[in-house]
Amino acid sequence: METTLGFLDYLQYSVAAFLTLCVFSFLWRDNVFYKLAEAIFVGTSVGYTLGLYYKTLAYPRLVLPLFYQGKIHYVLACVLGVLYLTRFSRKYGWLSRWPMALLIGFGSGMTIPYAIQAQVFKQLSASMLPLWSSAGFEFNNFLIVLGVLCTLFYFFFSIEHKGKLVKIPVRIGIIYIMISFGATFGYTVMARFALLIGRINFLWYTWLGSIFGFHA
């Protein structure tokens, strides 16, 4: 179903295309167009957060409970929040440590049980794979178990990596890590180019395509 585009849609695409080309101009060298795009980018990003601040952030979490649901104890949260702003004061800046300490405690306390359960226990149990089954020797499982052990060995810095007994698993661990980094690099290339392809798609099909009447 094709939608009819109005003047504002064409204007929007053209502005977006202009700003896209301004950012791409940085590949040639730093110039006034890039600086223009950069300033607008920073201003728009911060303004976006401010634009959503009251309705999306402050109202449901502070205004509604405090003024409409009668939760008076939220005044304490406001006081703690204001204490955060004392960070800019040389004399009273130490007061900002109180809300910061609460946030750090909250985050740390939440992290510990879930990290233990999801990241340590579950991952450890998933590493305990059968090396022999009714189908015979499970080579892939053996490689996984070997890889996990050798990788952990590599990161064990409490003893020196000397002697064959230590050096061999460390070397195997390095090879596994290099394969993992190589795979990550391969996928990173995909990710970065996907962004570029998205912009070229916009310039060609959305902007020029809407003006000259062609599509994918």
Place this chain on the structure above:
Amino acid sequence: MFRRQIPLALCFIMGVTMMIHFFIKHPFVQSDMLNEASNFATVIGLFAMFLGIYSLTRVHWMKIRHRRSDWFFSYLLFAALLNMAILGNLIGTGADTPFQWFYDAFMVPLQSTTFSLLSFYMASASYRAFRAKNFEATVLLIAAIIVMFGRVDVGPWLLPDTSVGNIPVPGVNELSNWLLFVPNNAASRGIFLGIGLGSIATAFKMILGIERTYLG
């Protein structure tokens, strides 16, 4: 006492409370207490947002006042900021609003294009910097090439699964899958176990007051 002991005590109390809540399945602890603690942390964070906005505003105001280089662009930054903030708060942030229009015209192209520049730098680095100087680097590059080739349509098309006589020969797609699910899986898991244990240890140190860098 107010500058160090009280923040440490607050961090400890909050941290222990959040850890303990994981083990107490009473509805009050799981629902009401968790909600209130979460909302308190959120409200403190709402005030913290103003710290960043104040810093940004101050830097650019000083730039304008002292006529430092590119001071004119700071005016543009403020204009973009105020534009989004006013539109969002006064008119609304819904689907067919001016706020959405400016979001699509300014923010989406600028943010996407800025990150898409990385693809060009990646291409230039591939040509000028990625060298198979030793065995480990060679393993990394080979793994990267296999994943890059196998994870796009052209790879499996050029090198599909085949067989030599009765011996199956995996294509590049199968090879890249194996690389990801066996050696990469093992190495990533080893790294994550290390990260998980490290984050647990750091969280404990923060709650117990051994790690005090957040106090400044």
Place this chain on the structure above:
Amino acid sequence: MLRINVRYVYLIVFIAVTIPMIFQPNLPTVTSPSVEMLYKEIESLPRGSRVILSLDYDPSTEPELQPMAEAILRHCFRRGIRVFGMTMNLQGQNLGTKVFSKVAKAFHIPDDGTMYVYAGFRVGPVLLQMGEDIIETFQTDFVQRDLRSLPMMQGVKNLRDFELCISLSGTSIGYSWINWPGTRYGKKIALGVTGVLVTNYIPFLQSGQLVGLLPGIKGAAEYEHLIGYEKGRGKQAMGSQSAAHLLIILLIIVGNVIYFMGRREERRQGQ
């Protein structure tokens, strides 16, 4: 040769990406196990099930993740599965409303809260709060309608009323989905992530903590292929993606060949 002006390399990249974009070569798509797992999971859900689709991305990762969102939504709507949309990324809030309205229009689904609800962004530890009371956590949808008044949310209290949680993100928010809804509330979790993060989440796929993983733009293209949607942005990008990858491989090989030839020449001159 190694000291070539880097702008020539940029130009070659631009040409390599643009030409396939214009001519759209049609190469066959081979699907991977992690994508097929998510497809089968959604196929197995009965009609009328509820699914959470969290669009935890912003414009910087939109080209990779929005095609995934569109493909998953198309699949869900085709199967009559109801979708609760949300986001944990403030800057992506307005992206979500676009994809929901686009796909709903294609399936002639009205925005009356029957088949989908888009709640937008809420600040705070939302994943924990949703596990206890999702209505209290969000209260209204993106256009400020009370969630309690929407047909899809009747009888919904918390995460237990949803069969599957899918998060699409370019950040480490996936770990939070695995830790909290996945581990604490035992929900099935599937992720769609940018290419940079794929290798990090594969251990969770193998351990069974994830029921599916869409890896980057290729994952989007594969999912579009599985649902038979050939006009998706994922599929459109595959020609250019193939050319880009071949270019990078070529640049690496050529760069290394020139480097080693140069070193051999230096050694010969030194002798």
